[in-house]
Each structure stands twice: as C-alpha cells, then as structure tokens.
Amino acid sequence: MKLRTEPLELHTIFEFRIAHGARRAHRNTLVRLEHDGIEGIGEAAPSHYYGETEAIVEAAFAAWAPVLGDDPFALDEIDARMDQVLMGHGAARAGLEMALHDWIGKRLGQPTWKLFGLDPARTPRSCVTLGMASPEEMERKLETVRDFPLIKVKLGAPGDVENLKRIRAGYKGKLQVDANTAWNPADAVRVLKQIEPLGIELVEQPVPRGDLDGLQWVRERSPIPVFADESAHTLADIGALAGRVDGVNLKIMKTGGLREMQRMIHAARAHGMKVMLGSMVESSLALTAAAQLAPLVDYLDLDGHWLVKDDPFDGAPRERGEIRLGDRPGLGVVPAGSPAMAVKAGR
Amino acid sequence: MKLRTEPLELHTIFEFRIAHGARRAHRNTLVRLEHDGIEGIGEAAPSHYYGETEAIVEAAFAAWAPVLGDDPFALDEIDARMDQVLMGHGAARAGLEMALHDWIGKRLGQPTWKLFGLDPARTPRSCVTLGMASPEEMERKLETVRDFPLIKVKLGAPGDVENLKRIRAGYKGKLQVDANTAWNPADAVRVLKQIEPLGIELVEQPVPRGDLDGLQWVRERSPIPVFADESAHTLADIGALAGRVDGVNLKIMKTGGLREMQRMIHAARAHGMKVMLGSMVESSLALTAAAQLAPLVDYLDLDGHWLVKDDPFDGAPRERGEIRLGDRPGLGVVPAGSPAMAVKAGR
Numbered sequence: 239m240k241l242r243t244e245p246l247e248l249h250t251i252f253e254f255r256i257a258h259g260a261r262r263a264h265r266n267t268l269v270r271l272e273h274d275g276i277e278g279i280g281e282a283a284p285s286h287y288y289g290e291t292e293a294i295v296e297a298a299f300a301a302w303a304p305v306l307g308d309d310p311f312a313l314d315e316i317d318a319r320m321d322q323v324l325m326g327h328g329a330a331r332a333g334l335e336m337a338l339h340d341w342i343g344k345r346l347g348q349p350t351w352k353l354f355g356l357d358p359a360r361t362p363r364s365c366v367t368l369g370m371a372s373p374e375e376m377e378r379k380l381e382t383v384r385d386f387p388l389i390k391v392k393l394g395a396p397g398d399v400e401n402l403k404r405i406r407a408g409y410k411g412k413l414q415v416d417a418n419t420a421w422n423p424a425d426a427v428r429v430l431k432q433i434e435p436l437g438i439e440l441v442e443q444p445v446p447r448g449d450l451d452g453l454q455w456v457r458e459r460s461p462i463p464v465f466a467d468e469s470a471h472t473l474a475d476i477g478a479l480a481g482r483v484d485g486v487n488l489k490i491m492k493t494g495g496l497r498e499m500q501r502m503i504h505a506a507r508a509h510g511m512k513v514m515l516g517s518m519v520e521s522s523l524a525l526t527a528a529a530q531l532a533p534l535v536d537y538l539d540l541d542g543h544w545l546v547k548d549d550p551f552d553g554a555p556r557e558r559g560e561i562r563l564g565d566r567p568g569l570g571v572v573p574a575g576s577p578a579m580a581v582k583a584g585r
Numbered sequence: 586m587k588l589r590t591e592p593l594e595l596h597t598i599f600e601f602r603i604a605h606g607a608r609r610a611h612r613n614t615l616v617r618l619e620h621d622g623i624e625g626i627g628e629a630a631p632s633h634y635y636g637e638t639e640a641i642v643e644a645a646f647a648a649w650a651p652v653l654g655d656d657p658f659a660l661d662e663i664d665a666r667m668d669q670v671l672m673g674h675g676a677a678r679a680g681l682e683m684a685l686h687d688w689i690g691k692r693l694g695q696p697t698w699k700l701f702g703l704d705p706a707r708t709p710r711s712c713v714t715l716g717m718a719s720p721e722e723m724e725r726k727l728e729t730v731r732d733f734p735l736i737k738v739k740l741g742a743p744g745d746v747e748n749l750k751r752i753r754a755g756y757k758g759k760l761q762v763d764a765n766t767a768w769n770p771a772d773a774v775r776v777l778k779q780i781e782p783l784g785i786e787l788v789e790q791p792v793p794r795g796d797l798d799g800l801q802w803v804r805e806r807s808p809i810p811v812f813a814d815e816s817a818h819t820l821a822d823i824g825a826l827a828g829r830v831d832g833v834n835l836k837i838m839k840t841g842g843l844r845e846m847q848r849m850i851h852a853a854r855a856h857g858m859k860v861m862l863g864s865m866v867e868s869s870l871a872l873t874a875a876a877q878l879a880p881l882v883d884y885l886d887l888d889g890h891w892l893v894k895d896d897p898f899d900g901a902p903r904e905r906g907e908i909r910l911g912d913r914p915g916l917g918v919v920p921a922g923s924p925a926m927a928v929k930a931g932r
Contacts, residue, residue, distance in 0.1 A: 311695070311699050311700075311702065312699075312702070312704060313702030313703075314702055314703050314704040314707070314880065315704040315706070318704065346693050346695070348658070348693070352658050352659075353700060355658065355659070355660030355661055355844060356660075356661050357659060357661040357662040357665065359662070360661070473851065473854055473855045474855060474857070476855040477827065477855035477856040477857065480824065480827060480855075480856075497702060500851070501851035501854070501855075502851075502855075504820065504847070504848035504849075504851040504852050505851055505852040505854070505855035507820055507848070507852070508820045508821060508823040508824035508827075508848075508849075508852035508855075509824040509827075510821070510824065533661065
C-alpha cells in the first residue's frame with residue numbers, strides 16, 4: 239500500500255468557541271491510500287485538547303507507513319502492526335482506517351454502511367452546534383439555524399443560563415447542551431436544574447473527563463439525561479462508564495476508526511446506554527466516514543458541513559442536519575460540486 | 586430471496602451426556618437461501634434445553650420466509666422485519682443469518698472472516714469435549730483424545746472429582762470443566778476447591794442460569810476462573826454479567842447469528858472479560874460459521890466435527906482441535922470429500 243498525505247485546511251464560518259478554547263482555522267490532514275489501482279481516502283482532524291497537532295499526525299503516518307503491508311482487507315492485522323510501532327493517536331489512526339474502509343468498499347463495489355449490514359433508513363437527523371458567543375453574536379447565529387429541528391448549544395461560560403433562555407425564546411426546535419468539562423458536579427446540578435424548564439434533551443460532559451464519580455453524582459441528581467464525551471475514548475471507557483451515565487458521544491477521531499466506534503456502540507447497548515456520534519471540525523470526508531455507522535445510534539452531531547465554509551468534499555451531510563447514506567462504493571465521498579448521488583432516504 | 590430447508594441428521598460417535606440430558610441422534614436443519622443465482626447455506630441446531638425442536642425451527646422459517654425481501658446485504662433490515670413476525674428463536678435465526686453471510690461472501694468473492702477485517706493467524710485451538718461417562722467408558726474415550734492439547738470435561742454427576750482425577754492421571758494437556766448449571770453455589774465452590782490442584786483452566790456455568798448473584802458468589806470464592814454459558818444469550822446479558830464472571834461462552838445458536846455474537850464479544854471486552862466460542866452438536870457448517878469470529882476470542886469449543894460420525898460438510902475444523910480459516914468465499918464450507926482448500930495457518 240502506498241500512503242500519501244496532504245494538508246486539508248478548513249475555515250469555520252464563525253469563530254468556533256467552546257469551553258476548551260476557540261479557533262477559526264483548522265489544519266486537518268488528508269490521507270490517500272493507493273493499492274492495486276484503487277485509492278481510498280481519509281481525514282485526520284487532530285484535537286489540540288488531547289495534545290494532537292498536525293505535526294504529530296504527520297509523525298504518526300511516517301511511523302506507520304512502512305508497516306501497512308499489502309492487504310487493505312487485513313484491518314486487525316494492520317492495527318496490530320501499527321500498535322507495535324506506535325499506539326494510540328486517534329485522529330491519525332482514524333484517517334488511515336477511513337482510507338482502508340474506502341478502499342475496501344471501492345474494491346468490492348459496495349458502500350461501507352452496506353458492508354456493515356446496516357439499514358440507512360434508520361439514520362437519525364444531526365443537530366447543528368452553536369459555539370459560545372456574545373448575546374449579539376448568538377442572535378446573528380441563531381438567525382441562520384432557526385429552521386434546524388435540533389440545536390446543540392455549548393455552555394460553560396458566565397451568562398450561560400441567560401443565553402440559553404434567549405435562544406429558547408426564539409427557537410421552537412429541540413435543544414441539547416454541551417458543557418465540555420466546564421463545571422464541577424455541584425455547579426453542574428445547579429445549572430441543569432435552572433435550565434430544565436427550557437426543555438433540554440440531554441447534557442454532554444458536565445464535569446472533567448477523569449471524574450467518573452462526578453458524572454455519576456450529577457446523573458443521580460440531574461433532571462436532564464447525562465452523556466459522556468471527553469470521558470469516552472475507547473472500549474474500556476464504556477466498561478468504566480456503565481451505570482454512571484445515560485449515554486455517550488463517540489467521535490471517530492477519539493476512537494481511532496469505525497471499528498472501535500462500532501465496538502463501543504455495542505458495549506454501550508449492552509448497558510442500555512444511548513449513543514451519539516459526534517465530530518470535531520471536519521470536512522464532509524470524515525463526517526461521512528462516521529455517518530457510515532449512523533443507523534446504529536440515537537443522536538448525531540455531524541454538522542461540520544454547515545460550520546465550515548470551504549468544505550472540499552461532498553458526502554452524507556445534506557441540508558438542515560439531514561444525513562443521507564448513498565449508494566456510491568466505499569465512503570461515498572466525492573469532490574464538492576460532483577453530480578448528485580443516488581441516495582436512500584433517512585428517517 | 587428463496588428459502589428452502591431440509592433435515593440434517595447427525596449422529597455422535599458416543600452418546601453425548603451432559604447435566605441437562607443425553608442424546609445420540611440430533612436433528613438439525615439445513616438452510617438454503619438462493620438469490621440472484623447464488624446459494625448461501627446455513628444450519629440450525631435446536632436446543633431442547635431451551636425448548637427448541639425441529640418443528641419449532643421449521644415454524645420459524647415458515648414465519649420468516651415471506652418477509653426476507655430482495656436484498657441479502659440488508660442484514661439489519663431483515664432482522665427488523667423478522668422481529669415483526671417472530672422474535673427470538675436463536676437456532677433458526679442463526680441458520681438464516683449464516684446463509685446470508687455465506688451469500689454475501691460468495692457474491693463479493695471474499696471469505697466472511699475477511700469481510701469482518703479479522704486476522705486468521707489469531708485463531709486459537711479448539712478443545713474437545715468429553716461428555717459424562719462411567720469410569721470404563723471414560724477410559725475408552727480418553728484413549729481417543731490423548732493427543733489433543735485441550736480437553737473440556739462435563740461435570741455435574743456423583744463421582745465427578747474421582748473421574749477428573751482419573752483423567753488427569755492419564756492426560757498431560759490442559760483441562761477445562763463445564764457443570765452445565767448442575768450445582769448450587771456452595772457445592773460449586775466445594776468441588777472447585779477439590780479439583781483446583783488438578784490444574785483446571787476454567788469452569789463453565791457452575792450454577793443455574795438465572796442465578797447471576799450465585800455466579801458472582803462462586804467467582805469471589807473460586808480458585809478457578811468462572812465462565813457463564815447458559816446465562817449468556819444476548820447482548821443485554823453481557824451487561825448483567827459484567828463484574829460477575831471472568832468470561833463468557835458464546836454460541837451462535839444462542840445469539841442467533843454472527844453479528845449478535847460480535848456485539849457480545851465487544852461488550853465483554855469492554856469489561857476485560859475473556860471470551861469462548863462454543864457450539865451445540867453441529868456439523869462443520871455451523872462450526873465453520875461460528876469460527877469466522879474465532880480470531881476475536883481466547884478459547885474455542887468448536888469440536889462437533891470430531892464428535893459427529895456423519896458430518897456432511899468440510900470447513901474450518903481440522904484435526905486435534907485445529908481450526909483453519911481458509912480463502913474460500915463466504916463461510917468456506919463444502920460437501921465432505923471436496924478437494925483440500927487453500928488455508929491460512931492458525932496460531
């Protein structure tokens with residue numbers, strides 16, 4: 239297999255601010271994997287919060303390139319060889335695994351979701367995410383998403399509750415909130431009780447990622463279902479979270495690929511947990527890769543398509559949170575502006 | 586899709602006696618699923634212990650045949666339609682899902698294990714199982730398996746401990762034991778402490794299937810790792826067993842197919858549980874189907890090949906517990922006596 243990478247710079251329409259920090263330009267990496275005349279593509283979106291950078295992604299690919307071998311089907315064997323030279327590195331690993339799935343699907347002439355045996359009609363609608371903003375900026379943002387059926391609002395700053403009340407006053411759809419580890423358990427419960435009358439569907443990661451007891455403490459007192467996000471990276475985390483939260487937000491850049499994401503979905507289901515698939519700031523390439531497993535979950539946060547103004551790809555994310563799994567082989571991602579694809583309707 | 590079934594009668598070399606009962610003739614059902622000029626095959630092995638019979642298997646197929654639809658790839662959709670007319674029925678469901686996987690693999694020209702991304706070199710060796718027997722009969726049986734590296738002995742009768750001592754005296758390989766729900770928790774711990782000096786790798790299902798607290802009680806006191814078998818049928822059972830046992834024995838006839846088995850493996854791994862794949866009295870067809878996921882697990886009990894004297898198929902099970910995943914498309918099962926297949930070596 240021949241591996242090549244190139245920078246994939248994305249710019250968000252608004253500055254994207256959450257409790258961890260704020261940025262407008264995001265330097266992702268595009269992965270091209272060529273073998274036997276077929277090219278599979280993937281995307282790595284490094285997370286600064288987890289210490290990942292473009293340079294670290296490049297270094298990981300350099301370490302892995304010599305051990306990829308000759309058989310793109312051999313996913314577990316490739317994983318094992320990669321682990322021998324470098325463990326972890328979720329974003330880079332995800333980019334590579336995406337390219338392998340894309341290659342396999344193209345080689346077999348089948349969409350990736352179909353090779354997983356999934357039913358595209360079960361794909362839920364995605365939310366759109368509103369980053370933190372001043373009241374005036376929030377008003378402008380809200381104007382652009384008023385006809386979305388589901389909005390996720392980033393919390394964790396002073397004025398949260400007032401901000402959310404203002405949003406609710408002008409928006410009739412469903413609301414979710416995400417604190418991105420901003421609160422301590424007592425503050426979390428206090429805020430959640432204050433915003434509960436606004437009709438909030440769920441709250442993500444109210445407390446620091448390592449505080450699993452805190453998650454459980456909040457869950458036992460919260461009137462709103464509690465989801466883990468920063469606390470849920472790999473399969474073992476699901477075991478640790480079982481009984482402590484109502485659900486988990488899984489992201490392909492955290493899990494390092496579709497297969498670990500699938501494992502985590504199944505493990506979460508064993509405990510009756512709800513599952514959301516989330517995303518970093520990503521192009522339609524990575525969003526469409528994650529969307530291959532969308533029929534397995536309850537909630538989607540695959541809205542980067544809408545947040546990014548220079549998305550070079552066209553895939554599953556459509557308008558107003560609709561995610562469509564089409565019949566193109568592999569991930570089904572093409573350069574933006576390609577002819578419309580045949581699609582199956584989502585729910 | 587066109588579904589046809591026919592009887593598949595198997596006879597064991599010895600009467601196969603366990604704590605639940607004893608039989609020599611086993612009436613399984615062969616499933617033939619035809620679509621688009623390709624035939625996928627599967628096998629249902631009804632379990633009398635769970636109330637399944639050949640007639641019930643036939644009735645389930647009659648209920649499902651009209652709702653199978655036209656797309657063998659649509660595994661989740663087919664499952665959902667089947668559930669609308671009839672839930673459960675593990676053995677029949679497994680037979681049908683096997684045939685679908687076989688069809689998909691044949692259609693794509695790839696072995697099923699490869700479509701799961703697995704590494705055949707990680708396939709463990711299978712044990713061979715010794716049913717209950719009188720001391721004289723046990724002596725005769727033991728003679729035939731002395732060169733197997735791993736033996737599982739069925740316990741749950743008076744004289745167990747003496748029997749096992751006799752086996753250990755003449756056998757140097759690894760030993761596992763299976764009580765098939767025969768004991769109460771206190772008796773279980775008493776027996777396990779008695780046989781521990783014989784070097785026993787694990788014990789399956791020491792107590793009744795519904796007694797999950799009993800499993801945990803035994804596990805906390807047992808010098809031998811405790812596995813659940815009769816207590817582990819579907820994904821939700823893994824959630825309930827988490828923290829109560831060291832491992833689980835999964836059987837395709839209990840889970841209703843490879844995909845639920847895969848889900849359970851992943852959920853068990855989230856809790857650091859060990860996993861065994863087991864079998865009923867089955868031909869090489871069903872054994873080879875289950876073996877497709879063998880690279881994911883620690884232990885195999887896919888020994889029916891050796892127990893059955895009229896196995897009409899040739900697949901993954903070879904000599905002395907060796908399980909080989911080959912390169913034939915689909916499940917890779919052919920009529921017994923077909924030319925040798927290309928194989929990848931197991932570990």
